[in-house]
Amino acid sequence: MGNWHGRMTLLEAIQARRSVRKYIDKPIEENLISILQEKVDEVNRESGLHIQLVTNEPRAFKGKMAYGTFSGVSNYFAMVGKKNDTSTSAAHASVSERIGYYGEQLVLLAQTLGLNTCWVGVTYNNIKEAYEKGDDEKLYCMIALGYGNDSGRNIKRKSIKQVSNASDASTEVGMGATPKWFRDGVAAALLAPTAINQQKFYFEYLEPQGDNTHKVKAKRGFSLIGYTKMDLGIAKLHFEIGAGKENFAWW
Ligand SMILES: Cc1cc2nc3c(=O)[nH]c(=O)nc-3n(C[C@H](O)[C@H](O)[C@H](O)COP(=O)(O)O)c2cc1C
Helix, strand or coil, X not given: CCCCCCCCXXXXXXXXXXXXXXXXXXXXXXXXXXXHHHHHHHHHHHHCCCCEEECCCHHHHCCCCCCCCCECCCEEEEEEEECCCCCCCCCCCCHHHHHHHXXXXXXXXXXXXXXXXXXXXXXXXXXXXXXXXXXXXXXXXXXXXXXXXXXXXXXXXXXXXXHECCCCCCCCCXXXXXXXXXXXXXXXXXXXXCHHHCCXXXXXXXXXCCCCCXXXXXXXXXXXXXXXXXXXXXXXXXXXXXXXXXXXXXX
């Protein structure tokens, strides 16, 4: 694994990543913290979010809430954004979707640095003095971060057919075959973390109409437990990495 400078690629990070809930007691090296902090600053500038990296703060995952599930967590990303969770246009996805899309960039970067992560929607204590939050902002969720005690486990995924209109790999070009990059994108999206592994997303390939641009429509399904916008943002990032951004435009 790894490219010429020894770090794994984002696609390799997608394949290697699993949610990790138990961590060892080892502080993150300063040089890795600066790489992560730089990326946090970059995504905040680009997204308008207010994500913060919190280190050496063990209280959020101690006590009743986290009992039995998480252990040894003392670093996390506090995923803060504007309260008003509506999208202004197709290009400006809802705050929740952006939390997913940009948060997963941090998750995959952490993976390439040899760190482990877990998205956390509910099972944490909100330690208010550990991060900043404006009056018009809220904490959407957290991402636990650190050196895993294990590298996570494989859990059952849906199939390409269940979450997309991709043709079978054996279908011939001209006989309704969807492009290979589309299948690769869906395969990468299937490895995305989603709340309780619900995978309530769907990718639809749309043939070029006049302008030669292949389009992909990403939709979210219904879920009683929610988090489908965040999940969709995460899955869309994976799709872009798997498919290659240059091959298509979002519908
Ligand atoms: C938005 C979101 C919220 C999540 N919340 C929790 C949580 O509260 N507790 C937990 O243990 N895991 C949580 N997870 C992790 C999922 O359970 C996990 O991603 C899913 O089961 C797939 O497993 P994998 O990440 O190892 O591929 C969350 C994941 C996402 C994307």
